[in-house]
Amino acid sequence: MSERTWMNATPDTTEPEDLPVRSQREHVWCLNRKHRMALANGGSGHHHGLGLAKQVCARCWTRRQPRAVWLVIDHRSPMPAEQADQPDDRRAKILVVARRPAVRAGVGRLEVRVRGAVVAVADVQLCGVDHRGVVRHIQVYPTHRRRGFGTLLLDAAQARGPGYHWSTVQLAQTDDAQDFWAYQDSAEPLHLGEPHYCTHMREANGEWG
Ligand SMILES: [Zn+2]
Ligand SMILES: [Zn+2]
Structure with missing residues (x-):
């Protein structure tokens, strides 16, 4: 599946605003600390309501895990x-x-x-x-x-x-x-x-x- 397809599975209109957040640094593991992002990176998208990038762990997404999608927050330039x-x-x-x-x-x-x-x-x-x-x-x-x-x-x-x-x-x-x-x-x-x-x-x- 392409990166686009993962993100398109979450339509923006129904998108929750209370997603977990994560800094912009290079994280080795997904948010659930189960999967290496080098293998499990499901791509990035945009949360239009919040004006933020979001990222998905493809493995957690496939397994319907909570915290499979998170918002990416600029932590370097407050x-x-x-x-x-x-x-x-x-x-x-x-x-x-x-x-x-x-x-x-x-x-x-x-x-x-x-x-x-x-x-x-x-x-x-x-x-x-x-x-x-x-x-x-x-x-x-x-x-x-x-x-x-x-x-x-x-x-x-x-x-x-x-x-x-x-x-x-x-x-x-x-x-x-x-x-x-x-x-x-x-x-x-x-x-x-x-x-x-x-x-x-x-x-x-x-x-x-
Ligand atoms: Zn994962
Ligand atoms: Zn000093």
Whole structure:
């Protein structure tokens, strides 16, 4: 079957808007982590209602698995919050938005906005001098969980510092948090549960002076 045929099997008129999401990076596995995309790539299409690309795993699709189709979100070039606050009907309806930290190496914020509403946030500290990144917090609002927004934000955070040394603060001991972190297959190595702050981050956090 050709790539076109897979996508045509999902008519745009009945297309759900609550499809799972995924970053643009080269994923080895399909969203269900069952099939290698090199073999199972069922092609890409366009979700007209959301203005986004979508991708399908041909193997999951054939087996009628959930999460066989997902939306592809630009995670590498988040939109500045000032720009995202201005209405614009032409842009994609799911966006990663960035808020700069108030001070150098301080805590910045990445958000996922669906049709303008914030559904997930990640607080991240970055230092371009020491090439370090610390993920402070990732939160997905309860009604929007299990769609991949938290994983998208981790990819968006790490895309801000490729090759950086990445760590997280102490992980929450809730089932949701443990499930989330145990599921991750991050783009960059990630040291879990102990933040490796540099001196600039410590200063921004008010630990000195
Ligand atoms: Zn699959
Ligand atoms: Zn630093």
